[in-house]
Amino acid sequence: MFRLCYALLALLCHCEPVSDSCGTEACAASKAKDFWAKIKSEGLQLNIRPKVFEEKSFGGLPARNRTAMVLSDDVFYGRAIMKIPRQALLTYETGRKPKLKDQLTRFLFEEKKLQKSFNITSEDYIHLLSLAYTLIAERRDSDSVFVDWLKATENATVFALQLTHRQQRVLRGTTVEGAIEEMSSRRDLIWQTASNLTFFKKKPVSMEEASWALAVIMRHARVVHPYQDQRETRDPRMYIFPLVELLQVALNPNPVVSIGFQEEIIIDGKREEDVVLQIARRDMPKGEEIFAWPGRLSNSEMIARHGFSFRENPVGIGRNLSQPPSWSDNKESKGRKEYDLYNCSSLDDFEMRFSERGVPARSFIRCYRISWFISNGWYSPALKNRMRELNKWPPPEKYTKSDWLSWTQADAELNRVILEYCQYMRQQLKDTMDANTAEDFRHSKDPTDRVLWHMRSEESRTFKNCVAMSKKIQL
Ligand SMILES: *[C@@H]1O[C@H](CO)[C@@H](O)[C@H](O)[C@H]1NC(C)=O
Numbered sequence: 001m002f003r004l005c006y007a008l009l010a011l012l013c014h015c016e017p018v019s020d021s022c023g024t025e026a027c028a029a030s031k032a033k034d035f036w037a038k039i040k041s042e043g044l045q046l047n048i049r050p051k052v053f054e055e056k057s058f059g060g061l062p063a064r065n066r067t068a069m070v071l072s073d074d075v076f077y078g079r080a081i082m083k084i085p086r087q088a089l090l091t092y093e094t095g096r097k098p099k100l101k102d103q104l105t106r107f108l109f110e111e112k113k114l115q116k117s118f119n120i121t122s123e124d125y126i127h128l129l130s131l132a133y134t135l136i137a138e139r140r141d142s143d144s145v146f147v148d149w150l151k152a153t154e155n156a157t158v159f160a161l162q163l164t165h166r167q168q169r170v171l172r173g174t175t176v177e178g179a180i181e182e183m184s185s186r187r188d189l190i191w192q193t194a195s196n197l198t199f200f201k202k203k204p205v206s207m208e209e210a211s212w213a214l215a216v217i218m219r220h221a222r223v224v225h226p227y228q229d230q231r232e233t234r235d236p237r238m239y240i241f242p243l244v245e246l247l248q249v250a251l252n253p254n255p256v257v258s259i260g261f262q263e264e265i266i267i268d269g270k271r272e273e274d275v276v277l278q279i280a281r282r283d284m285p286k287g288e289e290i291f292a293w294p295g296r297l298s299n300s301e302m303i304a305r306h307g308f309s310f311r312e313n314p315v316g317i318g319r320n321l322s323q324p325p326s327w328s329d330n331k332e333s334k335g336r337k338e339y340d341l342y343n344c345s346s347l348d349d350f351e352m353r354f355s356e357r358g359v360p361a362r363s364f365i366r367c368y369r370i371s372w373f374i375s376n377g378w379y380s381p382a383l384k385n386r387m388r389e390l391n392k393w394p395p396p397e398k399y400t401k402s403d404w405l406s407w408t409q410a411d412a413e414l415n416r417v418i419l420e421y422c423q424y425m426r427q428q429l430k431d432t433m434d435a436n437t438a439e440d441f442r443h444s445k446d447p448t449d450r451v452l453w454h455m456r457s458e459e460s461r462t463f464k465n466c467v468a469m470s471k472k473i474q475l
Pocket residue numbers: 054063064065
């Protein structure tokens with residue numbers, strides 16, 4: 001089919017040089033067909049089918065019928081639910097434009113231009129750009145083999161960037177008041193930096209393209225864990241799965257329910273397959289719904305990005321970081337290795353986050369205590385055997401061990417930090433809202449208004465409950 005198409009083209013248009021591009025829709029379609037046939041022969045296996053579930057109204061959204069993805073067959077423990085050849089993913093490494101790939105390699109990774117010109121060192125940003133340009137190049141290609149998926153994502157948006165001026169006011173004073181600026185600065189970085197790549201010289205990247213690429217990445221990129229032998233040295237990365245079926249896989253914030261993706265080289269018969277897998281962690285029956293993990297996002301952060309939230313979300317609201325004085329950026333330092341023993345491996349573990357009932361995240365409680373013991377000279381490696389106590393909040397009425405004094409002091413400081421933050425947030429939420437705006441949103445029928453108002457109410461309840469709980473603790 002592929003060959004025939006080229007032959008046909010040559011007959012019709014003699015001046016056309018032999019190139020990758022087809023020029024006709026039929027040819028593009030056959031190119032896509034060939035590509036997917038090849039991906040199938042390389043082991044593509046999705047094992048999911050759509051099913052409609054009735055969803056009750058929640059979080060400002062009305063009741064609706066939601067199309068979910070469920071298993072089309074039983075999957076046993078340890079077996080792959082999905083197996084996707086790496087060539088079917090959109091990443092900068094698998095990018096189908098060799099010229100762009102070379103330029104990106106030079107610009108982002110070899111010459112480290114981002115660090116030098118913009119003082120940006122975060123790996124997140126480097127990966128954001130490498131993905132964004134790969135996406136934009138693919139979307140511009142009229143023969144893209146991902147045409148169905150590109151069509152399905154053509155209207156992708158970031159929720160916070162769609163808000164009207166009036167709606168933006170509802171974000172003020174919340175934990176996501178910076179979301180608009182954060183998202184637009186990412187979008188602008190994509191837009192501005194593009195001019196440095198000769199690939200985009202002739203036809204500069206437009207603001208519309210940059211917005212679309214950001215939205216697709218923010219909403220549809222999924223975390224993939226590196227190959228087994230690289231897990232120690234490489235962080236998980238965001239990849240794009242340009243398969244229409246995967247767009248309907250629902251998100252679930254509970255990492256026990258939503259199964260992560262991982263890169264593997266597997267042997268099938270004699271052949272090596274370079275694939276991304278989702279592996280069942282228990283026996284799973286046909287018909288069970290499959291979920292993907294949205295990343296570490298609170299309900300407010302989910303709304304800022306996706307425009308919806310969850311009934312239960314293990315990632316609490318908040319984000320205020322209390323970085324320990326003894327923290328080092330060097331993962332190999334002795335101090336960091338000590339924190340690792342308590343699973344306080346990243347600064348995320350020192351963020352104050354609260355459930356709607358006002359309960360602080362367990363990791364914060366544990367990690368803050370450890371950092372206090374270290375800072376105040378009370379640290380002992382024997383604390384490793386007291387994980388249960390380290391995690392416990394509110395603290396017991398009375399500590400009985402001989403080091404009760406240091407624990408009591410640590411907890412007093414911990415509770416002070418919590419109370420200060422929750423009072424500060426509560427006050428800020430009050431100060432940034434006036435009676436008219438509240439009235440306007442409380443009764444609004446507009447779906448976006450309702451989601452925003454739901455978010456603000458959840459934040460208010462969270463910090464109110466936190467203050468109440470914190471005040472009850474006697475130390
Ligand atoms: C969902 O679908 C069912 C069956 O088709 C229908 O009875 C129900 O009204 C639908 N619910 C909503 C909220 O659209």
